[in-house]
Amino acid sequence: MGYNCVVLTKQVPDTKAVTAKAMKDDGTVNRAALPAIFNPEDLHALEEALMIKDQYGGTVTVITMGPPNACNILRDAYERGADRCILVSDRRAAASDTLATSYILSCAVRKVGDFDIVLCGRQAIDGDTAQVGPQAAEKLGIPQITYLEELVSLNNNHIVVRRNVGNGWELVQSKLPVLITVIDSANVPRSPAAKRIMKYKKARAAIEVKKEIAGENNADDPEIAKQIEQKCNELKAKGLLIEHWNLDDIDADLQWCGRDGSPTKVHRIQAVVLKGEGHKQFEPSEDGVRELVHELIEEHTIG
Amino acid sequence: MIKCNRQGPVWIFAEQESGKLSDVPLELMSKGRELADKLNVKLTMILLGQGVEDLAKHLAAYGPDEVIYAEHPLLKDYQSTSYAKVLCNLIEKYEPQIVLYGATAIGRDLAPRVASQMRAGLTADCTDLQIGDHEEKDGTVHKKLMYQIRPAFGGNIIATIINYDRWPQMATVREGVMPMPEPIGSNNCKIITEKVHLSPEDLALKILEKHRQEKKVNLKAARIIVSGGAGVGSRENFKLIWELANSLGAAVGASRAAVDLGFCDKDHQVGQTGTTVRPALYIAIGISGAVQHRAGMQESAKIVAINNDPEAPIFQIAHYGIVGDLNDVVPKMIKAVRERV
Numbered sequence: 057m058g059y060n061c062v063v064l065t066k067q068v069p070d071t072k073a074v075t076a077k078a079m080k081d082d083g084t085v086n087r088a089a090l091p092a093i094f095n096p097e098d099l100h101a102l103e104e105a106l107m108i109k110d111q112y113g114g115t116v117t118v119i120t121m122g123p124p125n126a127c128n129i130l131r132d133a134y135e136r137g138a139d140r141c142i143l144v145s146d147r148r149a150a151a152s153d154t155l156a157t158s159y160i161l162s163c164a165v166r167k168v169g170d171f172d173i174v175l176c177g178r179q180a181i182d183g184d185t186a187q188v189g190p191q192a193a194e195k196l197g198i199p200q201i202t203y204l205e206e207l208v209s210l211n212n213n214h215i216v217v218r219r220n221v222g223n224g225w226e227l228v229q230s231k232l233p234v235l236i237t238v239i240d241s242a243n244v245p246r247s248p249a250a251k252r253i254m255k256y257k258k259a260r261a262a263i264e265v266k267k268e269i270a271g272e273n274n275a276d277d278p279e280i281a282k283q284i285e286q287k288c289n290e291l292k293a294k295g296l297l298i299e300h301w302n303l304d305d306i307d308a309d310l311q312w313c314g315r316d317g318s319p320t321k322v323h324r325i326q327a328v329v330l331k332g333e334g335h336k337q338f339e340p341s342e343d344g345v346r347e348l349v350h351e352l353i354e355e356h357t358i359g
Numbered sequence: 360m361i362k363c364n365r366q367g368p369v370w371i372f373a374e375q376e377s378g379k380l381s382d383v384p385l386e387l388m389s390k391g392r393e394l395a396d397k398l399n400v401k402l403t404m405i406l407l408g409q410g411v412e413d414l415a416k417h418l419a420a421y422g423p424d425e426v427i428y429a430e431h432p433l434l435k436d437y438q439s440t441s442y443a444k445v446l447c448n449l450i451e452k453y454e455p456q457i458v459l460y461g462a463t464a465i466g467r468d469l470a471p472r473v474a475s476q477m478r479a480g481l482t483a484d485c486t487d488l489q490i491g492d493h494e495e496k497d498g499t500v501h502k503k504l505m506y507q508i509r510p511a512f513g514g515n516i517i518a519t520i521i522n523y524d525r526w527p528q529m530a531t532v533r534e535g536v537m538p539m540p541e542p543i544g545s546n547n548c549k550i551i552t553e554k555v556h557l558s559p560e561d562l563a564l565k566i567l568e569k570h571r572q573e574k575k576v577n578l579k580a581a582r583i584i585v586s587g588g589a590g591v592g593s594r595e596n597f598k599l600i601w602e603l604a605n606s607l608g609a610a611v612g613a614s615r616a617a618v619d620l621g622f623c624d625k626d627h628q629v630g631q632t633g634t635t636v637r638p639a640l641y642i643a644i645g646i647s648g649a650v651q652h653r654a655g656m657q658e659s660a661k662i663v664a665i666n667n668d669p670e671a672p673i674f675q676i677a678h679y680g681i682v683g684d685l686n687d688v689v690p691k692m693i694k695a696v697r698e699r700v
Contacts, residue, residue, distance in 0.1 A: 071513025072651070154481070155474060182512055184631070185483035187471040190439065194475035199563030200439055202468045216567065221464040224571035228564045312478075319480030319525035323493050323506060326517045328650065335664070335674060340683025342691050348663070348679055349695040357640045357661050358583065358607060358696075 058113030059210065059232070061105035062165050064176035064192065065098040065118055065133065067126040071181050094129040097177025101238040103245040104207060105175050106137045112210060114172070115139045119164050121149065121157060124263045130298050134256035135248030142168070143261050146302040148310060153318035154183070158191035160313055163306040165196060173215070174235040178203060186237070193235035201230055202237045261298040262288050360478045363526045365503075367456035368401040368425070369394050370527075372446070373418055374465050375408055376437065376571070380417070382579075383461025386537040388421050390488055394457060397490040398503060401425055403455070407445055409435040412552075419548035421540060426548060427453075431555040433562060437465050440563040443472040445555050450477060455527050457505050459488070462531035470531050480522030481529045482507035486536045493521045504528065514631055514650035535579050535635040536658075576626040578610050583640045586612030586629055586656070589620060590645020590666065590685060597622045599689045600644060606696045612636065612656075614646045630655035645685050648673025665689065 069090040105116045118133040120126045121144040130141035144164050152160065165174055174196070179186035186202075193200035205220040213232045218225055220239060260268070265287050266275050273280055291297040303313055311317060336351075338344040352358045371391050374381040384404065395402035404418045406428040415428040429445055446469070450458065458473075460466035462484045474481035487508040493501045501523040507530045511518045522528045578584060585607065587600035597617070604611045613623035615630055629636055631651040641659035646652060648664070648671055656662070657676050664677035665688050674680045681688055 069512070071515065072649070154471070154483075155478070158475065183483075184511070184513075185471075186467050187474070187481060187483055190468060190471035191475040193439075194443075194472050200468070200472065201564065202439075203464065223464075223573070224569070226566055226570065227568040228566050230564050319478070319522045320482055320507075320520050321493075321522065322518060323491075323504075323521045324519040326519075328510070328515055328517060335677040335680045338679065338681050340681050340688050340691075342695075344681065345688060345691040346695045348681065349692065349699065351679070352640065352661070352663075353699060355661075 058115070059108055059172040060115050060170055061108055061117070061173045061175060062168055062171045063098070063102050063105045063116065063118045063133070063138070064161050064165075064174065064188070065102065065120045065129055066095045066177075066180045067092050067120060067122050067129045068095045068180050068182040069093075092125065092128065094132055095177055095180045097179060097238060097240055099177075099245040100240050100242050101175040101177050101236075102133055102136060102138065103243045104204065104236075104238050105173070106246065107243065108173065108207070108210065109137075117142065117168050117171075119144060119161065119168070121145070121160055121164070124261060124267070127259075127261050127264055127298055130261075131256055131259050132248065134259055135252045136246055137249070137252070140299070141259070142299045142301060143263075144301050144306065145263070148303055148314050151315040151318060152313060153320045154185050154187040155191055155319060156313050156317035158188045159195055159317060160303065160306070160308055161188065162192050162195035163308045164301060165192070167301065167306045172213075172232045174198070174233070176235070176237055178237040178239050189235060189237035196233075196235065198233045198235055199230050200235045200237070201228055204236050204238045205242050256296070258291075259296040259298050260291055261300045263300055264298075265291070360525050361451060361454050361527065363524065364454040364456060365398075366400060367454045367527070368403045369398065369457045370453075370455040370459065371402070371404050371423070372458065372460045372466070372469070373404045373406040373414075373426075374461055374463060375406065375411060375414055376465070378408070378411070378414060380414060381461055381463055381465070382539060383463060383466070383532060383534050384418075385421060386534070386539050387459050387461070387532055388423070388540050390532075390537055391459060392422065394488060394490055394505065395424070398456070400456070403427055403453075405446070405449065407434050407442055415550050419546070419550055420542040420544055422543045422546055423548055425551060427551045427553055429553040429555045431557050433557040433559070434555065436566050436569070437469075438562055438564055438566075439468050439472045441557055441561045442469050443476055444561055445557065446473050447476050449553060450527060458527045458529045460529070460531045462533045466531045470529060474529055477527070479525050479527055479529060480520075481531070482509060482520040482522075483531050485509045485530045485532045488530060488532070493523060505530070510631070510654055514654040533635055535637075576610060578612060578627070578629065578634045578636050581610035581636070581638050583607050583609035583642075584612045584629070584636055584638045584656075584659075585609045585642045585644065586614065586646060587617050587622065587644050588614035588646030588652075589616035590647070591617060591622055592645075594622045596686070599685070599693075603642070603644075603689055603693050603696070606693050609640075609642075612641075614649075614652045616649075617646075643673050643677070644689060646673055647671045648676065665692075
């Protein structure tokens with residue numbers, strides 16, 4: 057018995073960490089200065105999956121789509137308790153919008169197969185669209201429950217969830233399989249266990265091994281290629297090789313991937329520049345405050 | 360996917376729950392009218408539900424060219440799959456070139472499901488919409504597209520998104536960013552009813568319980584908002600914010616940080632994940648002014664910032680500023696406000 061959960065995750069720039077240091081002189085954000093993190097709500101989705109496993113048994117598989125560097129969040133997921141982590145990475149997936157992304161993720165979930173519950177964070181903090189969850193559900197042909205705040209019950213292939221809809225809540229029941237998006241008030245994500253950190257900090261995807269061993273050298277050099285293969289085999293034997301799937305591995309139809317598969321295109325990007333027109337300064341003294349209030353009354357801002 | 364029909368109308372999804380309309384579709388009326396007029400097509404409101412004929416008439420008074428409504432007992436409660444099915448059928452029938460939704464809990468659940476089913480584009484949480492041309496790198500020009508303008512990257516950039524080939528062009532629009540119109544009364548609005556075919560299998564979920572509460576705080580309607588941030592220090596100290604607000608007859612707002620720290624309830628949250636406000640006066644106290652917060656209040660007519668950090672970004676959008684300890688400044692301000700009468 058038990059339930060097989062698949063968690064869809066994303067590595068994102070920490071847009072909440074925009075401090076003065078991350079600002080350029082022209083008032084725009086220096087994106088490179090932002091750390092790459094596990095999308096916060098995806099951590100809550102992972103925790104929900106781990107809680108299901110703790111209570112009912114089953115497996116937790118974590119998928120992320122992104123550059124090889126996204127393996128950092130997969131290692132984090134392993135350390136927190138995931139059973140299997142998969143990197144979906146392919147240059148042909150670049151410039152995917154939410155629709156193409158959800159198509160690619162749905163292909164990966166299908167390849168995992170035999171899933172009961174697909175979970176993901178409600179939205180990612182770099183785009184805040186909240187579209188990938190519902191779109192992936194539609195692509196998988198399964199129902200969606202958005203904004204999970206509490207998993208109320210799970211039995212006989214039925215799940216009952218309390219969803220927070222902002223101006224209230226509702227209890228809904230769905231048959232499995234189902235896709236669920238999770239909000240941050242659902243749970244408190246567990247910390248990685250020390251033992252698991254010791255083990256899984258060594259986990260690597262083959263593409264990372266290649267980079268680490270070959271460095272600037274030619275990875276096709278027979279000697280280097282042999283070393284890489286050996287290392288990968290070693291990792292695999294220890295269960296430390298992060299699986300890497302490309303678009304062919306997941307049988308994705310290329311017309312729905314990447315730039316071609318994306319109906320939305322960027323027309324223009326403007327950096328937000330703080331107005332910086334200057335403001336009228338008042339002293340923090342009794343007189344200063346009085347002057348400010350007086351001015352607000354004069355201009356009829358307060359009556 | 361539908362073909363790019365240049366004669367297709369502009370649609371607004373008129374979200375309702377238990378016979379009560381959501382604010383956003385009405386807020387979208389004037390923008391929808393502007394887009395439809397520029398494209399020289401009809402503006403249509405789409406209403407789904409059970410027993411919504413009166414609501415359809417009510418919508419007509421706001422001045423669309425058409426209201427199309429579809430009724431069915433199985434549409435009584437909103438569900439992603441049933442609503443998406445009906446809406447997709449209607450989109451295929453009428454070929455609208457634009458479909459707009461409120462970026463509400465329902466809109467953000469429904470629109471992506473429809474977009475995926477139609478294999479069409481969707482832009483979330485727009486703050487503005489315009490009509491304009493787009494030139495591809497190879498020189499191909501697409502005329503009169505909908506510019507879908509939204510903050511991205513935590514509000515640090517403004518992106519203009521377009522969709523020139525996989526229509527309808529769809530967007531969800533944030534609540535409160537466009538002004539609420541008054542009904543214009545009688546006009547030549549056509550009310551059309553559409554037949555719906557749904558069976559119980561179209562309902563994927565069973566709704567066991569439903570609770571709704573009106574927001575206790577109506578920040579959108581407030582003329583003056585006094586807002587506190589992490590700098591206020593404690594829930595106890597947040598009383599200062601309430602007191603100043605009382606003296607001004609203002610509503611109380613809070614930054615996300617203040618809400619997360621438990622100083623104030625979430626209903627009061629202003630910003631990207633809270634309410635977007637545009638009051639006559641916004642007083643930001645102990646709020647550093649993260650982009651997420653600014654996104655929800657920078658349209659305020661006048662902004663006063665009180666902060667002990669002269670480098671706080673909030674000062675860059677403020678009209679008036681006081682650098683000082685809020686525990687010292689706010690009581691002085693309450694006194695000054697009270698004494699004016």
